[in-house]
Amino acid sequence: MEKIQKPKNNQIALYSILWSLLYATCMIVIKKFDPSKTLGIMISFIPAITFVLFINRFIKNINLMDEVERRIQLEAAVWAFSLGLLLLMTLGLLDLVVTLKKEYWGNISFIIPGFFVFYAIGIVISRRKYNQL
Amino acid sequence: MKNNIKVERAKKNWTQGDLAEKIGISRQSVNSIEIGKFIPSTVLALKMAKIFGASVESIFQLEKQD
Numbered sequence: 001m002e003k004i005q006k007p008k009n010n011q012i013a014l015y016s017i018l019w020s021l022l023y024a025t026c027m028i029v030i031k032k033f034d035p036s037k038t039l040g041i042m043i044s045f046i047p048a049i050t051f052v053l054f055i056n057r058f059i060k061n062i063n064l065m066d067e068v069e070r071r072i073q074l075e076a077a078v079w080a081f082s083l084g085l086l087l088l089m090t091l092g093l094l095d096l097v098v099t100l101k102k103e104y105w106g107n108i109s110f111i112i113p114g115f116f117v118f119y120a121i122g123i124v125i126s127r128r129k130y131n132q133l
Numbered sequence: 134m135k136n137n138i139k140v141e142r143a144k145k146n147w148t149q150g151d152l153a154e155k156i157g158i159s160r161q162s163v164n165s166i167e168i169g170k171f172i173p174s175t176v177l178a179l180k181m182a183k184i185f186g187a188s189v190e191s192i193f194q195l196e197k198q199d
Contacts, residue, residue, distance in 0.1 A: 066158035067174055068165050130165040 012061055015054040023047040072126040079122025084115045136193045138167045141185045156180045 026043050029035070035043060062073055091105055100106035127133040142152055149167065153160040156177065165171040173181070182189045 066162045067177060068162035068171050069159065071171065130170045131168060132161045132165060 009061070011057050012054070015050065015057050019047060019050040019054045022050045068130055068132075072123065072130060072132070075126040075129070076119055076122030079125060080115055080119035083118040083121070087111065087114055087118075134172055134193055134199055135169065135196055136167065138163075138181065138192060141181075141187060141192060142167075145185070152181075152184070155184050 026046050030040055030043055062070055065073065088111070091100065091111070094100060095106065104110055124133065138152075142149070147155075149163040150160045153163045156163075157180075158177070162171070166173050166177075178189050178193055182192055185192065
């Protein structure tokens with residue numbers, strides 16, 4: 001029988017922190033130093049490198065999980081995607097009726113954390129479904 | 134689908150953790166399968182049968198609604 005290989009959650013945490021830090025740094029650089037358009041576009045793509053590393057590690061980690069845990073992750077991702085899409089589409093419709101404030105719902109940086117919340121909601125729903133909470 | 138995992142475990146005097154370790158999944162996953170919340174793949178069902186020294190059909194049985 002195959003030996004159980006524990007998923008490396010600490011590496012995922014490390015890559016997600018790296019990605020977040022690089023993203024924040026790029027945002028600060030763009031806002032504070034007002035680079036040229038070309039340089040700004042180039043800087044905007046820098047966090048994508050750490051994001052690819054993060055996703056790569058995340059998928060490798062999923063491969064180490066057993067089939068129940070994989071199902072939980074899949075369902076959580078579906079929940080996050082669906083709820084995120086629902087939020088964006090609802091805000092799109094609302095924006096046609098009332099102008100959404102740029103500081104809140106009209107601002108993409110205000111909406112992005114919602115996706116992480118939706119993923120967490122998905123994990124909870126799925127874990128409850130499979131009696132793992 | 135119903136299963137006799139609990140009975141088979143009891144025969145061997147194994148905990149869910151023991152079984153989990155032997156077939157390479159987590160204890161929580163064994164629990165999900167045992168209580169019928171998750172239907173295992175053919176590979177996992179065969180692994181369980183092998184470790185219990187029984188046939189797959191004796192561990193997992195279809196129910197009327199399946």
